[in-house]
Amino acid sequence: MEITDLTPAELRVWRAFPLNEGVDLRESADDDPADGASWGPGRTVRAEVLRALLLDGPTTGGRVPGLKLTGARVTGRLDLMYGTVDPAMRLRSCHFEKPPNLYGAQVRALVLSDSVLPGLTAGTLRVGIVLRMTGCRVTGPVRLAGAQLSGALFLDGAVLGVPGARSGRPPGPEREDSGERPEPALQLNHATVGTDVWAVGLTAHGRVRMDGATVGGLVNLDDAELHDPDGLALEAETLSVGTDLRAARLRARGMVNLSGATIPRRLVLSSARLSTPAGQALRASVSTIGELWLRGTAPVQGAVNLRGAQLDLLEAAPEVWPERVRIDGLTYRRLSPHLPAERRLPLLEREETGHLPYAYEQLATAYRAAGDEVGARTVQLAKLRRHRRTLPPYARLWGYVQDVTVGYGFRPMRAAGWLLVLLLTGTLAFARERPRPLKADEAPDFNPVFYTLDLLLPIIGFGQEAAFAPRGVHQWLAYLLIVTGWILATTTAAGVTRALSRQ
Structure with a gap:
């Protein structure tokens, strides 16, 4: 491109380029580039001029060229x-x-x-x-x-x-893709x-x-x-x-x-x-x-x-x-x-x-x-x-039992609480109405606390359960204590096993 083809604004840019100097075409610092379409020839620079400068522009010995343009309207691509x-x-x-x-x-x-x-x-x-x-x-x-x-x-x-x-x-x-x-x-x-x-x-x-x-x-x-x-x-x-x-x-x-x-x-x-x-x-x-x-x-x-x-x-x-x-x-x-x-x-x-x-x-x-x-x-x-919730009804029932009794092993103190309540219930009930001895001459002295423990604890024996037999309602209470004791023992064992497997 010949320098004679340049407008005054383009000539300023052309001469500043080899010196790496800036050209500011703004009329004021508040000019909005969004209004650039209305800027006149004094602020217009053709894209082809910028391209010629950037690809094959003039140089000056000892200076690094550079394009530094502010506030211009760039026409063309x-x-x-x-x-x-x-x-x-x-x-x-x-x-x-x-x-x-x-x-x-x-x-x-x-x-x-x-x-x-x-x-x-x-x-x-x-x-x-x-x-x-x-x-x-x-x-x-x-x-x-x-x-x-x-x-x-x-x-x-x-x-x-x-x-x-x-x-x-x-x-x-x-092209981005062929979609919509x-x-x-x-x-x-x-x-x-x-x-x-x-x-x-x-x-x-x-x-x-x-x-x-x-x-x-x-x-x-x-x-x-x-x-x-x-x-x-x-x-x-x-x-x-x-x-x-x-x-x-x-x-x-x-x-x-x-x-x-x-x-x-x-x-x-x-x-x-x-x-x-x-x-x-x-x-x-x-x-x-x-x-x-x-x-x-x-x-x-x-x-x-x-x-x-x-x-x-x-x-x-x-x-x-x-x-x-x-x-x-x-x-x-x-x-x-x-x-x-x-x-x-x-x-x-x-x-x-x-x-x-x-x-x-x-x-x-x-x-x-x-x-x-x-x-x-x-x-x-x-x-x-x-x-x-995902289990069949019979398994859910056993789950509820484990939850209520020992919280699946994560609430072990619940078992102690249940044991204490049942022990107190049995002790009061059997103290008011002692069961009859099976063999009066051989039976030990009756103790309602240890008799109830004998019913509740399936493994430990104090000799009371085998020596006395309750009657009527108290017999049903004894059955309930025995069953509850087995449930407590089973659920506690399951909880302990679960805790040990986690560790």
């Missing part, structure tokens, strides 16, 4: 497809007439902060330093599928998509980010797709708002991050899908609001997460699926959980806050797939690890009571 761009590209507060095309390009740095774009096509883009889209407003899809960023990606304060609009579908290699779902507002699927994805305060009207992405540091979605009319706000299956995924105060209308994700430190959903009333609001099945924080989170609207997930710490109040949960195979070591077991048990009753003994064992293990043996026994007892 900035097409750098498959190109190699060594100079840094900094296009702040600009208004783009058409979506830039950087598919397959290699760039040193790309800064589009506070700009307004109708979209961005940059699948498989290679960025050497940083990709910064802070404060951008992008009405169309941002396509970064398969991109490789050595540094960080900044999307803090960006607004992607248009409320209520369905994104168009990309042509050729950028709208194209995601942000596509980072299978992308590689060397450090962090910084998206604090991001607003996305449409799906944010990050499945298969690898992030060396953290993903920060604090204060983000994700809205998807088709019900999938964040699609991040098999996402791998180096440290944390932060989403404190997140507002998600649509499912947050983290199935198979690897998050070594923390998944922070504190004070978040997750809402998919007709489907799953949170899915983190078969994921590996260090700590899952749901501290202060509003009650989830929609189902939660943590099937097969592995956690070190699960921090959530019982009020967070919805009526529909999937926790079969969920493994965790610690629970926070520490609450009585009775407050945690209702969650296990909500499991959609029915009775899961493992879920009870996992909860009991967590209480035992916290040194709360009482809580652990309460959970074990609840497990057996729920299992009892």
Whole structure:
């Protein structure tokens, strides 16, 4: 391109490029790039001029060239497809007439902060330093599928998509799929980010797709708002991050899908609001997460699926959980806050797939690890009571007997209580009306306490039962004491056996 073909605004950019100097075309610092379509020739730069500069622009000895343009209206399409761009590209507060095309390009740095774009096509883009889209407003899809960023990606304060609009579908290699779902507002699927994805305060009207992405540091979605009319706000299956995924105060209308994700430190959903009333609001099945924080989170609207997930710490109040949960195979070591077991048990009753003994064992293990043996026994007892519902009538009857007498072995003091009541009853009854001796000359002195113990204890004998025979109602009382004693002995033995098998 000849320099004589340039407009005055383009000439300023051309001369500043080899010196890496900035050109600010704004009339005031408050100019809104959304109004860029009305900017006149003094603020207009053709995309083909920028392309010529970036691919083969002039240089000055001893200076590193670079494009540093602010407040421009960029007409035409900035097409750098498959190109190699060594100079840094900094296009702040600009208004783009058409979506830039950087598919397959290699760039040193790309800064589009506070700009307004109708979209961005940059699948498989290679960025050497940083990709910064802070404060951008992008009405169309941002396509970064398969991109490789050595540094960080900044999307803090960006607004992607248009409320209520369905994104168009990309042509050729950028085509999303052949289904009917709208194209995601942000596509980072299978992308590689060397450090962090910084998206604090991001607003996305449409799906944010990050499945298969690898992030060396953290993903920060604090204060983000994700809205998807088709019900999938964040699609991040098999996402791998180096440290944390932060989403404190997140507002998600649509499912947050983290199935198979690897998050070594923390998944922070504190004070978040997750809402998919007709489907799953949170899915983190078969994921590996260090700590899952749901501290202060509003009650989830929609189902939660943590099937097969592995956690070190699960921090959530019982009020967070919805009526529909999937926790079969969920493994965790610690629970926070520490609450009585009775407050945690209702969650296990909500499991959609029915009775899961493992879920009870996992909860009991967590209480035992916290040194709360009482809580652990309460959970074990609840497990057996729920299992009892699945048994045939005769087995349920025996279960009720074990529960009432010794609490399936987890309430051993009940047996002592029953024994004391029965001992007192028998002692008073037989003291008022002594049974007749079978052999008056050989019978020992009658003792109502030890006579009752002889009836109650099936193994230990004090010589009283064999020497005396009650009559009438007292005979029936004796039979009742004998049967009750055997039941107490049997249920106690079963409870002891169960306790020993657990140890």
